[in-house]
Amino acid sequence: MLFIDQLHRQITLDNPPRRIVSLVPSQTELLYSLGLEKEVVGITKFCVHPLTWFREKTRIGGTKNIHSGIIRQLSPDLIIANKEENLAADVELLMQEYPVWVSNIQTLEDAYSMITSVGAITDRVDAAASIVSRIKAGFSSLQPFTTAVPTAYFIWRDPWMVAGGDTFIHHMLQLCGFRNVFGEQPRYPVITATQLANSGCRRILLSSEPYPFKEKHIAELQAILPDAHVQLVDGEMFSWYGSRLLEAPAYFQTLIKKQHKN
CATH class of the missing domain: 3.40.50.1980 (Nitrogenase molybdenum iron protein domain)
Structure with missing residues (x-):
């Protein structure tokens, strides 16, 4: 199947990923919320949520000091990264060996798109849609300052x-x-x-x-x-x-x- 990341790059996967490495703490937590306990095999040392994953999952370094050797040992079939939080040089090297889906988020709408897309690429469409719906409901009830x-x-x-x-x-x-x-x-x-x-x-x-x-x-x-x-x-x-x-x-x-x- 063909997927498009938030850098407008195409990623092709024959099957839903079964060995995922996450290079971004907030997206690691999302993968947990999507129910991908067995599929996620590697996270960063800053991926502190959930605590059980922080303690038990293999750590592949930090967001900006990734250990490619550890990632290679994990044999991922999908890596999830972010334009801002990860170094472009690291991501480009990983792209030579693995499918890498990269997010690029500046607004809440970008976040909704990311959650929906990660749900699609990991075969968790319904779970992702539920999360987006609940987030939207929360922000719709937010009452901001009337004067900036x-x-x-x-x-x-x-x-x-x-x-x-x-x-x-x-x-x-x-x-x-x-x-x-x-x-x-x-x-x-x-x-x-x-x-x-x-x-x-x-x-x-x-x-x-x-x-x-x-x-x-x-x-x-x-x-x-x-x-x-x-x-x-x-x-x-x-x-x-x-x-x-x-x-x-x-x-x-x-x-x-x-x-x-x-």
Whole structure:
């Protein structure tokens, strides 16, 4: 059968895959939600959900330091990757030996398409359709801020890095009614304290990943913007685009309610 990935590449499989390697944490969790316990044979060291897979499945390295030798030992008949999270050079090398399906996600609609396509290629069409339907229902009931809140979403410290405009995080912020003050910049720009101070930002969200921001870091940002509200947020809710989206709307709604009180 012929399948098209989100880079518009064609992938041909004679049968549904029986040995899958996932190179992306959020897509690993999706494979679990699709019921592919036996089929998934390899994951990354960052694929922490579900915990049973993290403990038991063979780890093939990180998202950006893939061990091709371990993958070769697993003899996969399908590898699932992502344009942003995996290095192009690694993916291109794997493509020479295996069918590799690559996602490219910047919006919720892209996520829906990915889930549907992964369901099709793994012979889990109905399960994927159910997940998409439930995610859509959750987001349809989300009540965002009625007035956009100028916000910066931090992903790294030393140097300070934030989410720019062409990211999935940016789209999630928009759905909540946050206005990304660095939305005109691409990807994940490095910013200075001066840029932040002059940004008009009223809310600072410190993500739990990839940098593990803690309470002790709040004071550093508060010193730059004394009048802004600074808080920690669950990065998985903003950046995981698989079945974790089932939980995101309720999390966002709680976050919005808390922000209204500040």
